[in-house]
Amino acid sequence: MADDLKQSSAATVQRNLLTIPRLPDGSPRYARGWHMLGWSDEFETGKPVARDYFGQRLVIYRGEDGQVRCMDAFCPHLGADLSAGTVKGNLLQCAFHNWTYDGSGQCVKIPYCEKIPPKARTRAYVVKEINETVLAWHDHEQGPPDFDILPLEEYATAGWTKAWHRFKITIKTHPREVMENTVDKGHLLPIHGYNVETWLPVWNGHMCGELMWGTHTRLAADVQDDKLYVRSISHGPAYQYTWQTQDSAQFDSIILTAWCPVDENTLEYWFGVIVKADPRQFTPEMLDAAAQGYCKASYDAFMEDVYIWERKLYRPTPMLCANDGPIAKLRRWYAQFYTDRAEVDNSQYRNNNQDWTIYDLRDRQARVLAAQEAAKPAKTVTA
């Protein structure tokens, strides 16, 4: 692709910002749901970490009990950044006047005053740690999580590479573009070289996903009719698992993709892959090298999407055609995460596929594998 084209002009960014979800006061609204904050090993015990997400500064720290905590970082007292403070056991002490907070955001100690003002608290986020990733529950209404994300069963189990091969990048766009890309069937061939034959999108509540297969013209262009089988599930607005297997490949892969908005036009995006192969053919070192190579190839493929996202205009009423994929439905589904809970009508996101549900994709691996097996091209036997 041409290198001379820069990212969007200020005027295009301005136009895009006119159509992002906003609160009544005009400030950007960020999605309700679980958002990744980083890989587990980025948060060492006793070391506060500063991160800018959801349009604000956050402080994230792991206490001596091993739990990760996340709070709005500016001290309610005189506004110092709590990430410059000190972890004391499971508490966090501000560097400025040593007010001390617990993980719920409550000030529990002021060294020079016995009476703690009742409003001396900062906002805290519910944090969970799965698959060696740390996630926070973000909700503009500050309610408790209304859905959970199950850990990946395969992670850290026998046969799979031990830990994520991974990358992280910063992208100048709104998260709506990343989510929309997952159902944008029409871009798979021109951008990714993937010629989709079967496409089964499914939806339910906070989850959406798809089962698909087709021939891949780039991953193994020299193998005739080589098929790539993909099963993918989004858990809410920003955390996805994708299982991939390919006829010609000697290993299966599972991909984690997750993202978190930094501000109204910037997000951070994480990618992790684990792979599994026949141990009689692959030593653990060979498998790690394969996963690393796969990670690099995925990065290159992903950057082709990023190139488009960072330059495009968001069209609120796009001119769609019959085989574009369920982009309009995806937009309605995604809008639930930017809508007050009381107004969300989940019935419109129910599955409309008679044969498959999101739960088949999530829980019935045998059925998925049988469908993929049935779709495989017949082997040509030569005498």
Ligand code: FES
């Ligand atoms: S600003 Fe944090 S204790 Fe004063």
Ligand SMILES: [Fe+2]
């Ligand atoms: Fe894509």
